[in-house]
Amino acid sequence: MKVRKKGIFITATGTDIGKTFVSALLVKYLRKQGIHAGYFKPVLSGAEKKEGILIDSDVHYVCSTARLEKNAEELVSYAFEPAVSPHLAAKLENKLIKKEKILEDFLRVSQEFDYMVVEGCGGIVCPLRLDEDPLMLADVIQMLKLELMIVASAGLGTINTVVLTVDFAKKHNISIQGIILNHYEEGNYLHEDNRRQIERLTGIPVIALVRENADEPEFCIKFG
Template sequence: MSKGIFVTGTGTDTGKTYITGLLLKKMKESGYSCAYYKAAMSGNERDSNGVLIPGDAFHVKTVSKIDQPLEAMCPYVYETAVSPHLASRIEGFPLEMDIVKENYLRLIEKYDIIVAEGSGGILCPLRYDDEKIFLEDVINLLGLPCIIVADAGLGTINSVVLTVSYMKSRNIPIKGIILNRFHNGDVMEEDNKEMCEALTGIPVITCIGDNYTDLDISGEDIASLCK
């Protein structure tokens, strides 16, 4: 049976896509058949033919070198660089949970492990009209445990503790935290790591520095986090 993990973050621009690419790269190199999935993606650009390209998916595919077709990675792709709920209000084509599930089920029939990525932070609205859908609804629909990506710098204790507290209150399983833009030897960032673990009870499974091209955890270790 296929397994998976969901990558969320403490907010926008914490490096979820960057980390997701490295997770998939490591697992592919370890021999796993793996795929990427993101329910909704906004802020995308068009190619020379005017076709809208899912930028996060393209980055992940390029970094990880997985063989999954780009068009199978994300069912909802928007051009406007705003939250998906507003992008769909501007452009049309609002997210439907049946389509999200249908596309995900196609992947689990074909691949051993799926790494799903969220949009923005845990409270990101994906649709907000006559129907209200938030990121946590997609996590629950897919039935996946989570990894939280956070920036290692100033303010991360607050953002990590608030994110973990909210997710725990909603019974969303959390497997670990990854700190991005981490600098070994930086007193504040080393303390941030310790405090995030102490205040949440969630382990920091790895720390990633600027421009890393690999993870210091094994593909097997990553797979063990999946459900």
């Protein structure tokens, strides 16, 4: 099976940085630009259960924000209720995450779109399986052959986490398209300095700035 290369894989420097929020804005932005963009999330943990039904809240949010008329269940390979690392969530639910299913689902979804935004789980060093046949998030990124987009907080400590994420990706031969700073405040000297130093230390451009409760990302260069 041939993997589509036209798309981007969204990761973050950690948990609760804003991957889903930024992913939704990116899909919305691309679609407003006339690009038939879609969305896919290989693994999701911390799904909500309502009336006995598991609700993929992250995927629902992206579909709602980007006005993507798809059933959320079609856009995720594995959804788990426990809000823990995917490898542990799968173990608690006696399930096994298989990269073959992720690839099959990705190819199925991507056939409907011209450009794909794929959202990871946690940070780039996220284990999906830690048994005799381990599977890491980086393995999925490599399998899908997509360039990486790193979402980071604009605030204190972000230089360290961005540099470590970039170094890990480069050591695993994962190409990086750019960095997006979330929770960015224009005029905040710390945020503005972080942006400059991240670019200087990594050699990777900060391509977008996202303010609190933004409806659109502010792009520094053309995306896509």
